[in-house]
Amino acid sequence: MGTSLDVNALADRTRRRQRREAFVTHACLALGVLIFAFPIYLTIIGSTHDVNTIGRGDVPLLPGGEAAANYAQAWGVGGGRFMGVPAGVMLFNSVIMAMCVAVGKIAISLTSAYAVVFFRFPFRMMFFWLIFITLMLPVEVRIIPTIQVMVDLNMTNSYQGLIIPLIASATATLLFRQFFLTIPDEYVEAAKIDGAGPIRFFIDVILPLSRTNVAALFVILFIYGWNQYLWPLLIVNDRSMETVVVGLTKMIGSGDSQNEWNVIMATAVLALLPPVAVVVLMQRWFVKGLTETEK
Amino acid sequence: MKKVYFKGIALPYFLLLPQIIITGLFFFWPAAQAVRQSFLREDAFGLSSQFVGFENFTDVLSDPTWLDAAFRTLLFSSSVAILALGAALFLAVQADKHIRGADTYKTLLIWPYAVAPAIAAVLWLFMFHPNIGIFGRMLNALGVPWDYKLNGDQAMLLIIFAAAWKQVSYNFIFFLAGLQSIPKAVLEAAAIDGAGPMRRFWTVVFPLLSPTAFFLMVVNLVYAFFDTFGIIHSLTQGGPGKATETLIYRVYTDGVMNLNFGSSAAQSVILMILVIVLTMVQFRYVERKVHY
Numbered sequence: 001m002g003t004s005l006d007v008n009a010l011a012d013r014t015r016r017r018q019r020r021e022a023f024v025t026h027a028c029l030a031l032g033v034l035i036f037a038f039p040i041y042l043t044i045i046g047s048t049h050d051v052n053t054i055g056r057g058d059v060p061l062l063p064g065g066e067a068a069a070n071y072a073q074a075w076g077v078g079g080g081r082f083m084g085v086p087a088g089v090m091l092f093n094s095v096i097m098a099m100c101v102a103v104g105k106i107a108i109s110l111t112s113a114y115a116v117v118f119f120r121f122p123f124r125m126m127f128f129w130l131i132f133i134t135l136m137l138p139v140e141v142r143i144i145p146t147i148q149v150m151v152d153l154n155m156t157n158s159y160q161g162l163i164i165p166l167i168a169s170a171t172a173t174l175l176f177r178q179f180f181l182t183i184p185d186e187y188v189e190a191a192k193i194d195g196a197g198p199i200r201f202f203i204d205v206i207l208p209l210s211r212t213n214v215a216a217l218f219v220i221l222f223i224y225g226w227n228q229y230l231w232p233l234l235i236v237n238d239r240s241m242e243t244v245v246v247g248l249t250k251m252i253g254s255g256d257s258q259n260e261w262n263v264i265m266a267t268a269v270l271a272l273l274p275p276v277a278v279v280v281l282m283q284r285w286f287v288k289g290l291t292e293t294e295k
Numbered sequence: 296m297k298k299v300y301f302k303g304i305a306l307p308y309f310l311l312l313p314q315i316i317i318t319g320l321f322f323f324w325p326a327a328q329a330v331r332q333s334f335l336r337e338d339a340f341g342l343s344s345q346f347v348g349f350e351n352f353t354d355v356l357s358d359p360t361w362l363d364a365a366f367r368t369l370l371f372s373s374s375v376a377i378l379a380l381g382a383a384l385f386l387a388v389q390a391d392k393h394i395r396g397a398d399t400y401k402t403l404l405i406w407p408y409a410v411a412p413a414i415a416a417v418l419w420l421f422m423f424h425p426n427i428g429i430f431g432r433m434l435n436a437l438g439v440p441w442d443y444k445l446n447g448d449q450a451m452l453l454i455i456f457a458a459a460w461k462q463v464s465y466n467f468i469f470f471l472a473g474l475q476s477i478p479k480a481v482l483e484a485a486a487i488d489g490a491g492p493m494r495r496f497w498t499v500v501f502p503l504l505s506p507t508a509f510f511l512m513v514v515n516l517v518y519a520f521f522d523t524f525g526i527i528h529s530l531t532q533g534g535p536g537k538a539t540e541t542l543i544y545r546v547y548t549d550g551v552m553n554l555n556f557g558s559s560a561a562q563s564v565i566l567m568i569l570v571i572v573l574t575m576v577q578f579r580y581v582e583r584k585v586h587y
Contacts, residue, residue: 036406
């Protein structure tokens with residue numbers, strides 16, 4: 001009897017300890033979640049109040065009644081004490097840029113990786129290394145001469161200028177190359193026996209096999225395109241071409257208290273929403289894409 | 296390696312063409328120009344330029360304000376990397392435990408990846424603005440004279456926190472993937488041998504996680520060097536004074552604002568060398584990990 005009591009007491013103690021540990025874990029994670037969610041919460045709340053409430057520094061923690069008016073102004077008119085650009089226009093520009101950058105990068109990386117893996121031709125590896133080396137040449141280290149090229153080609157203030165120089169992609173090419181190398185030789189042999197040429201093989205075999213990789217990369221590259229900052233800042237000064245990330249910080253300027261903060265906060269929420277939605281809705285692809293492209 | 300190929304020469308070149316044209320026009324040509332310009336100096340009117348050898352480089356490297364910026368960048372980048380890595384590792388270890396709602400926590404910790412660095416800065420501005428920010432006002436009410444637009448140290452602190460805040464979710468994803476790949480049998484064996492949770496973490500988990508941590512360290516440093524331009528530009532514009540001017544921000548102000556092409560190009564070339572070193576370190580690590 002004595003031993004069974006001891007066992008019960010031990011089991012009880014273990015259970016209590018496990019409960020305590022689980023509580024600590026939950027508390028830590030909840031604190032982490034709070035640290036990440038609070039700034040967004042504050043911004044959403046701010047976007048539902050009028051300009052004076054925020055301007056005089058009464059930072060509210062509960063929603064106000066001005067949401068409709070603020071978002072309508074942000075979407076259709078814009079804010080800022082100088083000329084504003086409507087968020088609708090900026091969001092449109094960002095969507096175009098992010099979509100075209102993502103699709104463009106995937107398209108040209110697919111074809112380049114296909115050429116490098118499934119063909120043999122002179123200077124094959126040299127071309128591959130050329131693409132690879134672009135990893136080491138971010139915009140930040142070649143600002144002035146790149147602007148010069150853009151001016152010479154008359155590509156400033158245009159969608160082409162925003163998009164085309166960004167669609168070269170070493171990481172996407174590397175990822176597709178790695179993946180193509182795992183495709184068994186038998187597939188190619190079978191295609192040849194069936195009389196399928198390289199273009200047929202690409203469309204009927206390679207593209208369907210690459211579906212998951214393409215989806216994963218799309219999430220990463222969409223966010224990459226959406227979040228561009230320095231490039232649009234350099235290439236665009238026609239404000240109707242502004243993307244929302246750059247446009248938002250221009251609305252803030254040097255951060256004067258007299259800014260139309262309610263409209264700025266509404267614009268910030270609108271600028272956040274699309275990429276966050278993409279990550280949350282496509283979480284599975286996104287995590288896969290991230291951990292596989294970067295390794 | 297493959298042994299079966301398609302025949303043809305024209306088609307593969309055609310498939311490579313778009314990528315090669317873009318890299319040539321917008322990457323290699325400008326990079327070559329940056330190198331060329333770094334050896335030239337223009338006269339005051341921008342009419343002619345002459346070859347000056349390494350003068351631009353020696354000027355940059357002996358300029359005390361550039362060295363200050365370099366030191367500042369080092370401080371900024373290492374603070375961001377340590378903060379973002381530490382917080383992410385801690386959260387990943389918690390989220391890896393068997394608890395109810397673990398997936399919900401993961402989703403709620405992953406989404407900040409989608410926030411642009413510049414937007415992260417704006418969110419932190421909303422919190423720490425001395426007049427309209429909740430914490431900025433709170434600090435002032437408590438008697439701490441808080442104004443990041445006047446106080447350089449406070450400005451630096453703010454951009455460090457905004458930059459680290461944005462990077463935690465990225466590190467979290469990788470640490471979590473790393474933790475999940477550690478075989479449970481190893482941990483159970485350690486537990487049976489009487490190792491407590493802390494001991495298990497430092498002697499088993501941490502060493503097995505160190506390749507991931509090293510990889511993330513390099514990625515975080517590159518992030519803090521380059522991708523934080525948006526944070527600095529939207530929050531402090533390098534100021535007050537030069538308190539938050541990092542090397543990248545300086546290339547931008549010298550080249551784009553002050554039109555000092557020779558010096559800007561020399562600074563670019565120095566940074567290019569830095570990126571090349573970091574990238575090589577990163578890929579050396581990948582190679583080694585394959586044998587690991």
